Amino acid sequence: MIPGSAHLQELTRLPMSARGMALTFFAALFVNLLPWGQVRDILQPDAVALALLYFAVYQPARLPLAAAFGLGLVMDVANGNLLGHHALGYVAAAGAAMLMSRRILQFGVFRQALHVGFLYAVLLGVELLPGRLANNAPFAPTWWLACPIAAVLWPLVLSLATRRLRRGGDF
Amino acid sequence: MDYQPSSFFRRNMRLPLRMTLWAALSVGLMVADARFAFLHPVRGAASLALRPLEQVASAPLAVSEAVDQYLVGWSRLERDNRRLQAHERQLMQAVATQQALQTENANLRRLIDARARVAPTPISAEIIYSSQDPFSRKVTIDKGSRQGVVDGQAVMDAVGVVGQITRTGALSAEVTLLTDKSEAVPVQVVRNGLRAVVFGLGRDDVLNVPYQAPSADVNKGDVLVTSGVDGIYPQGLPVATVTAVERNPAEPFARIQARPLAGVQYHRQVLVLLNKEKPLPRVEPPPAPAPVRKKGHKK
Numbered sequence: 344m345i346p347g348s349a350h351l352q353e354l355t356r357l358p359m360s361a362r363g364m365a366l367t368f369f370a371a372l373f374v375n376l377l378p379w380g381q382v383r384d385i386l387q388p389d390a391v392a393l394a395l396l397y398f399a400v401y402q403p404a405r406l407p408l409a410a411a412f413g414l415g416l417v418m419d420v421a422n423g424n425l426l427g428h429h430a431l432g433y434v435a436a437a438g439a440a441m442l443m444s445r446r447i448l449q450f451g452v453f454r455q456a457l458h459v460g461f462l463y464a465v466l467l468g469v470e471l472l473p474g475r476l477a478n479n480a481p482f483a484p485t486w487w488l489a490c491p492i493a494a495v496l497w498p499l500v501l502s503l504a505t506r507r508l509r510r511g512g513d514f
Numbered sequence: 515m516d517y518q519p520s521s522f523f524r525r526n527m528r529l530p531l532r533m534t535l536w537a538a539l540s541v542g543l544m545v546a547d548a549r550f551a552f553l554h555p556v557r558g559a560a561s562l563a564l565r566p567l568e569q570v571a572s573a574p575l576a577v578s579e580a581v582d583q584y585l586v587g588w589s590r591l592e593r594d595n596r597r598l599q600a601h602e603r604q605l606m607q608a609v610a611t612q613q614a615l616q617t618e619n620a621n622l623r624r625l626i627d628a629r630a631r632v633a634p635t636p637i638s639a640e641i642i643y644s645s646q647d648p649f650s651r652k653v654t655i656d657k658g659s660r661q662g663v664v665d666g667q668a669v670m671d672a673v674g675v676v677g678q679i680t681r682t683g684a685l686s687a688e689v690t691l692l693t694d695k696s697e698a699v700p701v702q703v704v705r706n707g708l709r710a711v712v713f714g715l716g717r718d719d720v721l722n723v724p725y726q727a728p729s730a731d732v733n734k735g736d737v738l739v740t741s742g743v744d745g746i747y748p749q750g751l752p753v754a755t756v757t758a759v760e761r762n763p764a765e766p767f768a769r770i771q772a773r774p775l776a777g778v779q780y781h782r783q784v785l786v787l788l789n790k791e792k793p794l795p796r797v798e799p800p801p802a803p804a805p806v807r808k809k810g811h812k813k
Contacts (some may be wrong), residue, residue, distance in 0.1 A: 377572075377574070378574075378643070417560070426557065431540035
């Protein structure tokens with residue numbers, strides 16, 4: 344289930360079309376809008392953020408930052424945040440992932456997952472500030488728990504991505 | 515091997531710049547959204563576009579609930595039926611008394627020339643999305659301005675107040691829950707009519723009742739209902755029960771905590787009270803008194 348490093352190398356060489364990316368983001372958005380209820384307060388599995396991080400690391404040249412910005416705005420509308428709150432976090436995390444892309448791709452799945460945990464911390468850290476300023480809410484102690492969870496989910500993301508290889512290319 | 519250092523470096527050099535630009539745009543948007551109203555129609559249109567996706571995403575839950583209801587056993591239906599019939603008898607009795615009291619109350623109010631009270635019409639709505647953001651407690655419901663929902667209306671479940679409409683789209687609306695940090699509800703203690711204000715704390719199941727003197731007559735177990743003095747919530751809706759009162763004479767105020775009566779984060783069906791009553795006119799503060807000259811203090 345967990346893809347080997349040879350598969351991962353192959354992933355970087357197989358560019359994804361804009362249509363494929365758009366479909367992936369649409370699916371991730373759908374996952375985010377599912378009625379998660381109480382589970383989300385603790386686990387916060389932000390599928391859109393994970394998809395963004397995947398494309399930023401594996402296809403840094405093909406992912407426009409505008410996509411990160413636009414998806415952030417959509418999440419802001421859905422959540423009723425200030426417009427730009429998630430957009431800022433997504434832009435920061437996707438940008439950081441693009442900058443670190445070459446470095447991250449050297450590693451195997453598990454070390455990559457550690458890096459993804461760090462990138463998710465960038466996302467949460469950037470989102471924390473406006474959240475605190477706009478609505479002086481108490482700090483949720485489970486806030487940073489999302490980092491290890493993102494790291495744990497990374498092999499799953501990659502195994503989903505390598506399915507594309509078996510089908511031999513794009514959607 | 516084709517090795518193209520120039521394009522690779524160029525791309526990476528430009529990335530921080532692009533990041534800064536997009537980040538600056540985000541910050542600008544946040545400021546604009548917080549300060550000015552011109553982004554509201556944009557948000558309204560976007561939420562309308564997002565609506566079908568939200569609806570489809572909440573479909574699995576609706577289907578599972580429907581299947582659940584279909585599969586309940588005969589005995590349970592029978593039991594429920596008997597329980598509900600008993601409950602209905604009790605309610606009918608209460609309604610009969612209430613009708614008499616209402617007429618009497620209306621007459622008395624007319625006698626003392628008080629404003630007539632308009633009973634709000636409730637419409638039922640379904641929660642289609644609950645916010646992912648740990649900083650705010652908000653849910654989205656499937657009724658909007660087309661159905662007569664307006665900002666400020668109260669939202670209840672069968673037991674008590676859940677929150678308040680804070681943003682209205684054409685077909686959906688956003689409800690800020692009682693437990694949100696920015697939510698405040700003026701209340702009265704049922705037992706003695708003491709007025710107070712209940713604030714959300716941003717945590718589930720806990721509300722704060724600040725600014726009550728240590729000697730205030732509030733006890734554990736007291737029920738708080740809306741007082742209606744804000745002109746937003748109709749009077750007399752159950753809000754919370756007091757769970758803890760801590761009186762320390764050394765402090766200026768007692769520390770009072772309450773728990774919302776309504777299952778603020780458990781239900782899917784809620785009632786929106788379409789309040790036809792016009793909000794109370796805003797009271798202008800009296801003009802500041804003219805500065806007193808020091809001469810006047812001489813004796």
